[in-house]
Amino acid sequence: MAHSEDIDPETIYRTDALIAEDIDAYLETHQHKTMLRFITCGSVDDGKSTLIGRLLYDSKMIFEDQLATLEADSKKVGTQGQEIDFALLVDGLAAEREQGITIDVAYRFFATEKRKFIVADTPGHEQYTRNMVTGASTADLAVILIDARQGILTQTRRHSYLAHLIGIKHLVVAVNKMDLVGYDQVVYDKIIADYTAFAEEIGIAAFTPIPISGLAGDNITSKSEKTPWYDGPALVEHLENVEVMVTANQARPLRMGVQWVNRPNLDFRGFSGQIASGTVKPGDPVRILPSGKTTTVKRIVTLDGNLDEAVAGQSVTLTLADEIDCSRGDVISAVDAPPQVADQFETTIVWMDESELLPGRSYWMKIGTQFVSATVQPPKYQVNVNNMEQLAAKTLELNGIGVAEIATDRPIIFEPYADNRDLGGFILIDKISNATVAAGMLHFCLRRSQNVHWQDVDVDRAAHALQKRQEPRVVWFTGLSGSGKSTIANMVEKRLHALGKHSFLLDGDNVRHGLNKDLGFTDVDRVENIRRIGEVAKLMADAGLIVLTAFISPFRAERQLVRSMLPDDEFIEIFVDTPLSVAEERDVKGLYKKARAGELKNFTGIDSDYEIPQNPEMRIDTTKMSPEEAAEIIVDKIVGSWSYTI
Amino acid sequence: MSLTHLQRLESEAIHIMREVAAEAEKPVMLYSVGKDSAVMLHLAKKAFFPSPPPFPLLHVDTTWKFREMYSLREKSAKDAGMELLVHQNPEAKERGINPFDHGGLHTDMWKTQGLKQAIDEHGFDAAFGGARRDEEKSRAKERIFSFRSANHRWDPKNQRPELWKLYNTRKSKGESIRVFPLSNWTELDIWQYIHLENIEIVPLYFSARRPTVERDGMLLMIDDERFRFEEGEKPVERSIRFRTLGCYPLTGAVESEATTLPQIIQEMLLTTTSERQGRAIDHDQAASMEKKKQEGYF
Numbered sequence: 001m002a003h004s005e006d007i008d009p010e011t012i013y014r015t016d017a018l019i020a021e022d023i024d025a026y027l028e029t030h031q032h033k034t035m036l037r038f039i040t041c042g043s044v045d046d047g048k049s050t051l052i053g054r055l056l057y058d059s060k061m062i063f064e065d066q067l068a069t070l071e072a073d074s075k076k077v078g079t080q081g082q083e084i085d086f087a088l089l090v091d092g093l094a095a096e097r098e099q100g101i102t103i104d105v106a107y108r109f110f111a112t113e114k115r116k117f118i119v120a121d122t123p124g125h126e127q128y129t130r131n132m133v134t135g136a137s138t139a140d141l142a143v144i145l146i147d148a149r150q151g152i153l154t155q156t157r158r159h160s161y162l163a164h165l166i167g168i169k170h171l172v173v174a175v176n177k178m179d180l181v182g183y184d185q186v187v188y189d190k191i192i193a194d195y196t197a198f199a200e201e202i203g204i205a206a207f208t209p210i211p212i213s214g215l216a217g218d219n220i221t222s223k224s225e226k227t228p229w230y231d232g233p234a235l236v237e238h239l240e241n242v243e244v245m246v247t248a249n250q251a252r253p254l255r256m257g258v259q260w261v262n263r264p265n266l267d268f269r270g271f272s273g274q275i276a277s278g279t280v281k282p283g284d285p286v287r288i289l290p291s292g293k294t295t296t297v298k299r300i301v302t303l304d305g306n307l308d309e310a311v312a313g314q315s316v317t318l319t320l321a322d323e324i325d326c327s328r329g330d331v332i333s334a335v336d337a338p339p340q341v342a343d344q345f346e347t348t349i350v351w352m353d354e355s356e357l358l359p360g361r362s363y364w365m366k367i368g369t370q371f372v373s374a375t376v377q378p379p380k381y382q383v384n385v386n387n388m389e390q391l392a393a394k395t396l397e398l399n400g401i402g403v404a405e406i407a408t409d410r411p412i413i414f415e416p417y418a419d420n421r422d423l424g425g426f427i428l429i430d431k432i433s434n435a436t437v438a439a440g441m442l443h444f445c446l447r448r449s450q451n452v453h454w455q456d457v458d459v460d461r462a463a464h465a466l467q468k469r470q471e472p473r474v475v476w477f478t479g480l481s482g483s484g485k486s487t488i489a490n491m492v493e494k495r496l497h498a499l500g501k502h503s504f505l506l507d508g509d510n511v512r513h514g515l516n517k518d519l520g521f522t523d524v525d526r527v528e529n530i531r532r533i534g535e536v537a538k539l540m541a542d543a544g545l546i547v548l549t550a551f552i553s554p555f556r557a558e559r560q561l562v563r564s565m566l567p568d569d570e571f572i573e574i575f576v577d578t579p580l581s582v583a584e585e586r587d588v589k590g591l592y593k594k595a596r597a598g599e600l601k602n603f604t605g606i607d608s609d610y611e612i613p614q615n616p617e618m619r620i621d622t623t624k625m626s627p628e629e630a631a632e633i634i635v636d637k638i639v640g641s642w643s644y645t646i
Numbered sequence: 647m648s649l650t651h652l653q654r655l656e657s658e659a660i661h662i663m664r665e666v667a668a669e670a671e672k673p674v675m676l677y678s679v680g681k682d683s684a685v686m687l688h689l690a691k692k693a694f695f696p697s698p699p700p701f702p703l704l705h706v707d708t709t710w711k712f713r714e715m716y717s718l719r720e721k722s723a724k725d726a727g728m729e730l731l732v733h734q735n736p737e738a739k740e741r742g743i744n745p746f747d748h749g750g751l752h753t754d755m756w757k758t759q760g761l762k763q764a765i766d767e768h769g770f771d772a773a774f775g776g777a778r779r780d781e782e783k784s785r786a787k788e789r790i791f792s793f794r795s796a797n798h799r800w801d802p803k804n805q806r807p808e809l810w811k812l813y814n815t816r817k818s819k820g821e822s823i824r825v826f827p828l829s830n831w832t833e834l835d836i837w838q839y840i841h842l843e844n845i846e847i848v849p850l851y852f853s854a855r856r857p858t859v860e861r862d863g864m865l866l867m868i869d870d871e872r873f874r875f876e877e878g879e880k881p882v883e884r885s886i887r888f889r890t891l892g893c894y895p896l897t898g899a900v901e902s903e904a905t906t907l908p909q910i911i912q913e914m915l916l917t918t919t920s921e922r923q924g925r926a927i928d929h930d931q932a933a934s935m936e937k938k939k940q941e942g943y944f
Contacts, residue, residue, distance in 0.1 A: 019912055019915045019916060020912070020916065023908040023909065023911060023912040024908055026912075026915075027838065027841065027908060027911065030838065031650060031652065031838065031842060032650055033650060033651045034648050034649070034650060034651060035649075035650075035651035035654050035655075104787045104805075105787065106786040106787045107779050107786055107787075107829070107830065108779075108780075108786060109779070109780050109830070109832045111651075111832075111834070115651070116651040116832075116835070118830055121786075130807055131807075133807075133809070134807040134808060134809055137809040137810045138809075138810065138811075244648075246649060246654065247648050247649075250647065259661070259664040259665060259668055260664045260667055260668045260694075262694065262696070262697055263697070264696050264697040264698075268696060270696075272664055272693070272694075273664075274657060274660075274661045274811070301695065301696065302692065302695065303691055303692045303695040304692075309647075311647050311649070313649050313653075313654060313657055314649065314653070314657050315656075315657040315658075315660035315661050315664070315693070317695070328668055352807050364816065366812050366814065367812075369665075369668075421810055422810070422811065425809065425810045425812065426812070427809055427812045427814060429814050429816055434814070434816035434817055434818060435806060436806040436807050436809075436814045439807070439809045
C-alpha cells in the first residue's frame with residue numbers, strides 16, 4: 001500500500017515533545033508560519049460543521065473544559081447519539097443551536113507546523129448567498145463539500161458558482177462521508193466526472209478533488225489506508241502548500257490606497273496605507289492618482305525604523321521626495337503602470353438587503369479608500385444561482401446576483417476585480433439606513449465614460465437666463481397626496497406669470513401621461529419617475545426657466561439626487577406639510593378611500609412610506625395658512641432677492 | 647517574500663485602526679491593562695508613528711483591579727503619549743457595589759453600565775476593544791465592526807456584512823461602533839507577538855509566590871486588605887500566575903513556575919483548559935457571553 005496512517009497527526013500540528021524540551025526552537029519555527037484563509041461550503045447535511053470540528057479537534061484547539069461542555073451538549077442536543085457531535089463545537093449563537101442550523105459567517109482558527117488557518121464557516125442554507133459571498137471575499141481557497149451518497153446537488157453548483165464569482169483561485173472538491181459508501185472508488189470517480197463537466201461549463205479552470213470522511217478522519221490530516229486508490233494529498237497537506245493571494249499579488253505593479261495622511265508636525269508628511277499589490281523601495285518613482293503627478297519614494301517609515309522594502313499585504317507609511325497633493329482616497333502607484341480612472345463601469349452586484357435595489361437611486365459606494373456616490377442602472381440580467389441561467393430583471397432582491405452598469409458622481413481609481421480585489425471590489429451603502437446593501441465587482445469601464453465629452457455650446461445656461469432677465473430655479477413641492485401641492489404650485493405660477501417671469505409647471509397630469517406613462521407605483525418606478533422629472537427640470541433650468549414641480553416624491557434620496565444635479569441655491573425644496581389625517585379627510589380625488597379599501601396598492605401614507613424632508617428651504621403648514629398666503633410667501637422667496645434688479 | 651501570519655495579523659489590525667481614525671468622528675481605545683490591551687496599544691503606536699495615536703485611552707474601572715494593573719496603566723499611557731481617561735460608575739461607587747456582596751451585579755454596574763456612561767458622556771462614536779474571536783463561541787460570529795444602537799444594544803441578527811477590507815462606518819446619530827482589531831488573533835498569536843515585539847505586560851502574568859486562598863475550585867489572590875476571607879480560610883503562599891486579568895476577587899490564578907515568556911507559552915501550549923475558565927462571569931449559563939453582549943457588555 002502506497003500510503004497508510006503512518007503519519008502521526010502530532011507531527012503535522014505540533015510536537016509536544018519539542019515544546020517541552022526546547023521551547024525557543026519551537027517558537028523560532030512558529031514565528032515563520034504563513035497564513036491561509038479558506039471557506040467551507042456545503043449543504044446542511046454535508047458534514048461541514050463536523051469537518052471543521054474535526055480540524056479544530058485534531059489540531060488540539062479544543063481544551064478539556066470545552067470538551068466537557070461539548071460532551072454534555074452532545075448528549076443533550078447532539079445528533080450522534082452518545083458520540084461526540086463535532087458540529088456542536090462550531091455552531092455558535094443560542095438561537096441557532098436550538099434550530100440546529102448555522103445562520104451566519106463564523107471564523108475559526110487552527111494551526112499546523114507550517115501555517116495558521118482562518119476558516120470562514122458559512123451556511124449552506126437556501127437564503128444565505130449573502131453570507132457565503134461575505135465569507136468568500138477574504139478567502140484564498142474554498143472547500144466544496146459533497147455528500148458521497150448524494151452526489152452533486154443544486155447547492156453544490158450554487159456554492160461552486162459563488163466561489164468562482166468571488167474569484168477564488170483554489171477550489172477543493174471534498175467528497176465527504178466516504179465511510180458511508182464503503183470507500184468505493186466507483187462512487188467517487190462518478191462524482192468527480194460529473195463535477196468536472198459542470199466546472200468546465202461555468203469556467204472553473206482547475207480544482208483539487210479529495211475523498212474524505214470528516215467523521216472518521218480519513219484523508220484529513222494524513223492519507224487514509226481505506227482509500228488506497230487515491231494518490232493525491234490529504235486535505236491538510238494540500239491546505240499547507242497552496243500559494244496565498246497576498247504573495248501572488250507581490251508580482252503585480254505597485255498600488256497603495258492612501259488611508260490616512262500622517263502629519264505630526266510641519267516637518268513630516270507621510271501617507272499611510274496597506275499595499276494592495278507590488279513592492280516598494282526608497283527611490284522608486286511613483287505616480288499619484290487621480291492627479292497623475294509623479295515623484296519618488298523617500299522613506300518607508302515604521303516604529304521599528306525605516307524599511308529597505310515593503311511588499312503587498314503590509315501596512316506602511318511612505319514619505320515622498322516632493323511636496324505633492326495627496327489625500328485619503330488617492331492611490332500611489334507604479335509610475336509606468338498606473339491603474340485606470342473612470343466613472344462608468346460594468347459590474348456584477350450581489351444584493352444583500354431586505355429592501356430591493358432601486359435603479360437610479362443614489363447610493364454611497366466604498367471602493368478601497370475611496371468614498372463616492374453611485375447610481376445603478378437596471379440590471380442587464382440576473383443570474384439564477386442554481387443553474388446559472390440569465391434571467392431578465394428590473395431590480396435585484398435579497399441574495400439576487402446580477403450584471404449591471406454603475407455610474408459614479410466623480411471618476412474613481414480602479415482595477416478589474418479579477419486583477420485586484422482591493423481596487424475592484426466595492427460595497428454599496430444606503431444613504432438613509434446606512435446599511436451595507438450590496439457587494440460588487442468591477443469588470444471594466446465603459447468606453448463612453450472615457451470618450452464622451454460635453455459639446456461646448458455658445459448659447460450657454462447663463463445666456464439663456466440673461467435673455468429672460470431672471471435666474472433659473474427648480475421649486476420642488478413635496479408632500480402627501482392631497483396635501484395641496486398642485487393647488488399652491490398653480491397659484492405660484494399664476495403670480496410669476498403676472499410678474500413677467502418665464503416658468504413651467506411639471507405635475508402628474510403632464511408627466512404621467514407622456515414622459516412617464518410606462519411607469520407604475522412600485523418603489524422602483526417611483527425612483528425612476530422622480531429621476532426623469534429631475535432631469536427634465538434640470539434641462540428647463542438650463543434653458544433659464546423657473547420650474548415648478550408638484551409630485552409626492554416620497555423618498556429623501558431622490559429629492560437629494562435632484563438637488564445634487566443643480567448649482568447651489570437653484571433648488572428650492574418646499575415641504576407642503578399636511579398631516580395624513582387632514583389630507584385623508586379632504587380626499588379631493590377619493591384616492592384615500594380606495595387605498596383604504598385595498599383597491600389602490602403602494603399608496604403613500606397608507607402602505608408606502610413618505611420620508612419627511614429634514615432641511616427643506618420652506619415648510620408650508622397648510623393647517624395654519626391658506627393656499628393664497630402660501631403662494632405669496634413662496635413667490636417672495638423665489639423672486640424676492642432679485643426682482644428689484646430688473 | 648512571504649509574510650508570516652503575525653506580520654499579516656499586524657498589518658490587518660493597523661489597517662483597521664487607520665480606517666477608524668480616518669472615518670470616525672470621535673474614536674477611543676478601551677484599555678483594560680490586560681495582555682490583549684497591551685498588544686492593541688502597541689499596534690496603535692505602530693499604525694500612526696511618528697504621530698501619537700489620534701485618540702485617547704479609556705479605562706472603565708471597577709476599583710477592584712489588581713494594584714499592579716493600576717501602576718502599568720499610568721506608565722503605558724504616558725509612554726504612548728496618549729490621554730488616559732478613567733471612568734468609575736458613580737452610582738456603583740455610591741452604593742458600594744463590590745464583587746463579594748453583589749455577584750453578577752458587580753460586573754453589570756461597574757463594567758457594562760460604566761462603559762455605556764463613559765461612551766455617552768464623551769460622545770465617542772467608535773471604541774476599539776481587544777476581544778478576539780477565538781475566546782468564546784458566540785464571539786466567532788462577531789464582526790470586526792460591531793454596531794450598537796443608541797441604547798448600546800447588540801443585535802446579532804442585524805449586523806452588517808463585512809466584505810474584503812471594506813468596513814462601512816456610516817451610522818446614525820447616537821449609534822456607535824465597537825471595533826475589534828484583534829478579531830483574528832488567537833491566544834497563542836498574542837503571546838508570540840508580545841514575545842517578538844518585547845511588549846511590556848503586567849508582572850502578574852509571570853509566576854511568583856503570592857498570597858492565595860482556594861475557593862470553589864478557583865485560586866484567588868489576596869491583593870489588598872479589602873479581601874474577605876470565608877470561614878476557615880487562611881492565606882497560603884503559592885507560586886502562581888494569571889492567564890487573564892480582571893477584578894482580583896473574580897480572577898482565578900493557575901499554579902505555575904513560568905517566569906519567562908517562552909515558559910508561559912510553553913505552559914499554554916501544554917495546558918488543557920481554555921483561557922476564559924479563569925473568569926467567574928462566564929460560568930453563569932451556557933450562552934452567558936451572548937446575553938451579556940446583547941445587553942451591552944463589551
